[in-house]
Amino acid sequence: MAAKLSAVLDVHHCNISYPSDKNQPPHFTSPLRISTKKFTIFCTSSKSPPKTAPGKAESRKRKTPSLSEQLKPLSNTILSDRPNESHQLLSKPKSVWVNPTKPKPSVLSLQRQKRSSYSYNPQIRDLKHFAKKLNDCDPADDAAFQAILEEIPHPPNRDNALLVLNSLRSWQKTLLFFNWIKTLNLFPLETIFYNVTMKSLRFGRQFQHVENLANEMIENGVELDNITYSTIITCAKRCNLFDKAVQWFERMYKTGLMPDEVTYSAVLDVYAKLRKVEEVMSLYERGRASGWKPDPIAFAVLGKVFGEAGDYDGIRYVLEEMKSLGVQPNLVVYNTLLEAMGKAGKPGLARSLFEEMLDSGITPNEKTLTALIRIYGKARWAKDALELWDRMRLNGWPVDFILYNSLLSMCADLGLEEEAERLFEDMKGSESRKPDSWSYTAMLNIYGSGGNADKAMRMFEEMSEKGVELNVMGCTCLIQCLGRAKRIDDLVQVFESSVNGGIKPDDRLCGCLLSVVSYCEGEDVNKVLACLHKANQNLVAFIKSLEEEDTKFENVKQEFKGILSNTAVDARRPFCNCLIDIFRNRNLRERAHELLYLGTMYGLYPGLHTRTEEEWRLNVRSLSVGAAHTALEEWMQTLTKLVQRREALPEVLSASTGAGSHKYSQGLANAFASHAEKLAAPFKLREDKAGGLFVATREDVISWVQSRAASLASIA
DNA sequence: CTAGGGTTAG
Structure with a gap:
């Protein structure tokens, strides 16, 4: 999918055609175009933005550049070439506008689309009953459905039809009802009818139907509004048709409709799903430059992007940005950021963020707790994991099936056999949370890593x-x-x-x-x-x-x-x-x-040997016992050669085995110690340092090599 | 799911 979208971005959408629509307002005059100029201030070099490739000249002639065209110079000149600077740039969004007399270009409408309010429908009870009959009828029996339609208790005028349309569950029935209303031809179908129908289709992941309706709107001159577009875009997203999502977003600009923040953050999420961090940030920045104060949902999207990239600086940026804009994170934002912290490998920061969340008065939900339990388990933070578990019970925080299974997995990560058994029995005793294959897998993991074959x-x-x-x-x-x-x-x-x-x-x-x-x-x-x-x-x-x-x-x-x-x-x-x-x-x-x-x-052991001026270190923590022995032998041979050639050695030579944080880890340190002993190598475990560090001085190594050489010589 | 956007498991 990602490849597809980048292809779309590259060809500048020359091949997209929409049905002709005559009633569209004039094109917007380039809400984004100024940015090409503007962003040159970010270039540390004096070069102007890259020239467009010759073959693409034609698409430049269009009045309004497409979104991809406008994104392209940005990502070429700033983001992709200097990924490390992006955060630094992004942390100062206010510096973007150097000339306050020029109006800010706008990429989104700061005003959300207003929704029309429903007026009370006195026939609501009858119509709800009618809708229920439609919902209950056999989905395969079209004739039965048609028969019920004929019995509609009140005339299918605009309001009555809308009420029923809103009450239908399956997308098939929504579509049948929509088409029935259309054939009756009693009143013109306004945008809202399409929007309601599309929403139902989206629920059924029926993008093709949604797109057909959108094209029908264009043909019939029915206005597509922000609700229409956001529904189309999120439907495409749920069907993993990201290129379609972007196409329809671009169509808005081309037809002169400005997205509001709902549509805008829906598109942010499209790029987030594609893990296009730069595009997300560039859209975000443009929105900010247009005077947008993003809401918590937009920040949740940003947080997710950085979490998936394991980008801790990005996560911190999101937090700082929210703080400086005075946006209070809500539960979902916290959940997203907690998970992001886990993916970025920061359990401690996840813990303090969780405390901050509690201090702000937010009660965690199942997702919050699942994320944290998982983080503590993976980090092997037994104390924090168990403490959290106690707090969950004490405070009566919500628990669901996934959280139960996550607790079991955490027990497996930490080797907490008894706790897991107790929880597992609880689950068996409950009606709604019978152990499933995840639960059994966790138990097999516990018994497996504990070496308890009978129980497994x-x-x-x-x-x-x-x-x-x-x-x-x-x-x-x-x-x-x-x-x-x-x-x-x-x-x-x-x-x-x-x-x-x-x-x-x-x-x-x-x-x-x-x-x-x-x-x-x-x-x-x-x-x-x-x-x-x-x-x-x-x-x-x-x-x-x-x-x-x-x-x-x-x-x-x-x-x-x-x-x-x-x-x-x-x-x-x-x-x-x-x-x-x-x-x-x-x-x-x-x-x-x-x-x-x-x-x-082939790069399987990065950092196996690291050198500084004072110290050379063999890092065997990711090696098996046999591989560590092999590496030690290899190293000794090398050192022997160096000593014999009288080459310079550092003051300290060390080997790091890691402490083996897993309860059942094989004890690489012990194996290493006995192997070094067998070779009579002068490495001594530094008891004062954590993490299995064996150290020898240069002098010890030299004399060891010389004595070995002597004994080998005497054998010969 | 009462027309539109964001979050849970090896």
Whole structure:
């Protein structure tokens, strides 16, 4: 979709044609055009805005540039070339207008469209009853519907028809009723009739019907107003037809209608859905420059955009902007920003924002609490998570099914087995919140990561008894657990029944099988490999070829590259880690070194080795035990060469293993310590520092290398 | 869903 929209922006909409409409007012005189000029003040270089490409000259001749044309110079000259400056620029919107004598160009109407008020309809009871009959009739039976229509209790005049139209539920019936009114031809169908019908169609995600009605309005000379356009735009958005949404927005300007803030923020959200941060900001800035004081909904859209980009500066910008405009965030804005904080990896700031929200007198809802619980779980902030859970109960804050499941997942993240069991039992006892596949997955995750294979298997059996389907994540948790318990026959059985039950193994499941291969022995290896073969043939073929002594490095490289490029980004490093472990455990260390080399080359271990003048550090926190051993050996070899060549070393050499924040983490620090001991390497754990840091001085390393060289020499 | 815009789960 994103590609589609950018294509639309690039071709400047030359190919869009609308039905002729004669009754349109004259085009607006370029509400946005001035901005091209205006924005040159933001350019630090003295260059003028980029020239339009020759092929696009024609579209420039139009009286009113399309929105995309107007956006383009902006994003070319300012935003996309200097992404880091954008916030700095955006934080000073008031500086945009250098010449106060010129009127501000307007991109939106500061006045919201007025709605006509309904007058009381004395026939309301009869007509509601009639509408109910229409709603209740068999949707497949058109004849029955027609028959009921004939029995309308009062004449279908304007007000009566409107009332019924508003009361129909399904889009099919709304459309049938609308067409019936049209054929009766008792009064002209005004805009509101189209708007009400479109709203119903939008509910049914029927964009084609909506667009047909819009074109009919144009043909019949019925005015399209802001309500029409915002309904069309949001309908296109819900149907993921973003290019259509933009087309209709641009049509407003072309026909001389100015969007109000509702239509405008609907379009902001279109660009937000496309993750076009620059376009969102440029629209926002233009709106601001037109004197718009955005309301909380517009800020919620901005917050979402930055959250999805994980852009903390952007989130802060939204908060500051609201503050400086005196806009008080509402519940939805807080929810959006909290979630954004989570995506930007700022649990502490999420926590303080939540407190700020409470201080301002807003009561959290299910979404607020789901977001926070999830953030604390992912951050492994057990204390805050449990505290929040207590407060939820104490204050009687609202809870729903998703929140229950999120609490279970949080327990899985934190290894809170008892709490999860209690909650799970609660859910079973309730009528409305029976555990579903999400709930069972969380339980499988808890038992799986806790190594409790019996309880995990009991969950698995219970699921099939209750008819709750296992999903791929639950399957992965279970297989991981059975693998660790060395219950390989059970593992095979679970895998096969899952695949037969329709689960499509994903890369995470393959990674899980691969890790089981790395630590099991004998015939078990082949059993697991047979499962893996069903999920990913290439991976098994790759392992087989690495086992062959005469497979050349160049072939390893090509095959591994092929494997990685077919693997989800998140699963690439785990794959490489497991493969290294597999070959270390089989005493094929050379293969392990090759794989680590290739993994580093393909960017799976960024920052594996970092250097400053004083310190060189090996960062193995994202490595498996075998990969960490391999990396340490590799590093020692390198250091040995450097010492022998009498090259300069920094004062401090260190290795960082990470503390292993997960309750069940394998203890990379311990494994590393024992390996260093085996090599008699002089790395000592710094007890005073958190996060598993092993440190050696330059002198220790030099003397260690020399003594090793001496002992090797004496053996020779 | 009483004509229009924004927020919940591996």
